[in-house]
Amino acid sequence: xxxxxxxxxxxxxxxxxxxxxxxxxxxxxxxxxxxxxxxxxxxxxxxxxxxxxxxxxxxxxxxxxxxxxxxxxxxxxxxxxxxxxxxxxxxxxxxxxxxxxxxxxxxxxxxxxxxxxxxxxxxxxxxxxxxxxxxxxxxxxxxxxxxxxxxxxxxxxxxxxxxxxxxxxxxx
Numbered sequence: 001x002x003x004x005x006x007x008x009x010x011x012x013x014x015x016x017x018x019x020x021x022x023x024x025x026x027x028x029x030x031x032x033x034x035x036x037x038x039x040x041x042x043x044x045x046x047x048x049x050x051x052x053x054x055x056x057x058x059x060x061x062x063x064x065x066x067x068x069x070x071x072x073x074x075x076x077x078x079x080x081x082x083x084x085x086x087x088x089x090x091x092x093x094x095x096x097x098x099x100x101x102x103x104x105x106x107x108x109x110x111x112x113x114x115x116x117x118x119x120x121x122x123x124x125x126x127x128x129x130x131x132x133x134x135x136x137x138x139x140x141x142x143x144x145x146x147x148x149x150x151x152x153x154x155x156x157x158x159x160x161x162x163x164x165x166x167x168x169x170x171x172x
Contacts (some may be wrong), residue, residue, distance in 0.1 A: 013154075051092040052100070057092040058132040062098075069139050074102040074115045076146040086110065096122045098135070117142065 062070060063122050067088055075082040084104045091114075092099030100115040120141055123134035 042107070053094045055093045055124075055128070055131060057072055057128055058135060059093045059098075061132060062135065063088070063090050066136065066139065069136075069143050070100055072143055073117055073139065073146065074113075076143075077117065078113055078115050080104050081106075081115070093135070095124055120145075146169075 022115060069073050070088045070090070071082060071085050074080060075085060076087060080102070081104075084106050085102060086105050087101075087103040089096055089101045092100045097118045100117065101112055103110055103112045105111075117139070119135070119138040121134075121138060123131050123132055123138065125131040
C-alpha cells in the first residue's frame with residue numbers, strides 16, 4: 001500500500017510540474033507555440049540604426065554618379081586591382097565616414113569586401129545638397145592624396161570607370 005501511495009504522489013508531482021509547463025487550450029482548441037522572431041544581425045532587439053543616417057539620396061547619387069572615384073578609393077585602400085572590381089555600393093554614410101561594399105572577382109571567383117572610408121573633414125551641413133557636396137569634396141581630396149603602392153603591379157583601369165571619368169570631365 002505504501003508503494004501505491006508513493007507512486008500516486010510521484011505521479012501527482014509530475015502532473016503538477018507538467019501542468020506548469022504546458023497549459024492545455026481547452027477541448028476542441030489547438031495552440032501552436034511559435035518561437036519569437038529574432039533578427040540574427042540584431043539579437044538583442046535594440047532599434048536598428050539607419051546606416052545612411054538620413055542621407056540615402058546622397059548615397060544613391062554617389063553610387064550612380066561617382067562610381068569611378070569610389071572604385072579608385074576602394075582599390076587604393078584595400079590594395080585591389082581596379083580591373084577586378086565588379087561592383088561598388090555605398091552601404092553606410094555619416095557625417096565623418098562612409099562604408100562601401102565592393103565585389104571583386106578574379107579567375108571566376110568573387111568576394112565581397114567592406115571598405116570603410118574616413119573623411120578628411122566632417123560634413124555637418126544642414127541641407128542635403130551642401131552635405132553631398134562636402135562628401136564629394138572629401139572623396140575627391142582622398143582620391144588625389146592616396147597614391148597606389150609603387151611596388152604593386154599597376155592595373156589598367158576598367159573601361160566602365162574610365163567612361164565615368166571622361167563623362168564628368170566633359171571629354172565624352
